[in-house]
Amino acid sequence: MVKLSKEAKERLQQLFKAASLIPLMIYLGLKRDADPGMPEPTVLSLLWG
Numbered sequence: 364m365v366k367l368s369k370e371a372k373e374r375l376q377q378l379f380k381a382a383s384l385i386p387l388m389i390y391l392g393l394k395r396d397a398d399p400g401m402p403e404p405t406v407l408s409l410l411w412g
Contacts, residue, residue: 390406
């Protein structure tokens with residue numbers, strides 16, 4: 364097992380928190396900028412595709 368310093372652990376935690384927001388931002392961007400007449404994307408359709 365790799366031992367990390369406290370600072371390295373904190374940086375990794377910040378990275379994971381930021382990375383968890385990326386799918387939400389993609390979903391909101393696609394939902395807001397959907398072309399007229401096209402069905403709105405759902406979370407499942409984004410994960411499936």
